[in-house]
Amino acid sequence: MAEPAPAVARVKEFLRLVEARKLDEAAMYLAPDVTITFPGGRRFSSLDQQVASSAGRFRSVRKAFETFDVVAGDDAVVVYAFGTLEGEALDGSPFAGVRFIDRFVLVGDHIVDQNVWNDMAESNVLERRDDVE
Numbered sequence: 241m242a243e244p245a246p247a248v249a250r251v252k253e254f255l256r257l258v259e260a261r262k263l264d265e266a267a268m269y270l271a272p273d274v275t276i277t278f279p280g281g282r283r284f285s286s287l288d289q290q291v292a293s294s295a296g297r298f299r300s301v302r303k304a305f306e307t308f309d310v311v312a313g314d315d316a317v318v319v320y321a322f323g324t325l326e327g328e329a330l331d332g333s334p335f336a337g338v339r340f341i342d343r344f345v346l347v348g349d350h351i352v353d354q355n356v357w358n359d360m361a362e363s364n365v366l367e368r369r370d371d372v373e
Contacts, residue, residue: 247317263287271350278356301327319344338363
């Protein structure tokens with residue numbers, strides 16, 4: 241079982257690597273049979289799939305962490321990351337303050353499951369597009 245403090249550190253490093261698009265390095269934090277679920281029930285089994293799916297949704301996004309909650313079980317550690325998203329919409333306009341929660345399940349040193357919830361759709365960030373006059 242992963243320990244709580246190292247589990248939070250692993251989650252933070254994983255998310256920073258994904259933001260930097262160092263996907264090969266970030267993938268080393270994932271179990272081979274990982275499940276990644278994004279808003280709308282979009283499910284992925286790799287970071288490449290997840291990043292490709294998000295490509296037409298915004299130009300960039302970063303997470304500003306507010307807090308982490310950790311629940312340690314017999315076989316796994318669950319890490320909840322809370323905070324806000326900031327970045328650039330497709331039309332180039334900046335956004336910030338969009339709430340998110342990510343839930344990670346770690347077994348040993350690997351993330352076996354990630355669930356993502358956020359208010360991107362409610363914030364209208366996803367409606368700002370390059371191709372709109």
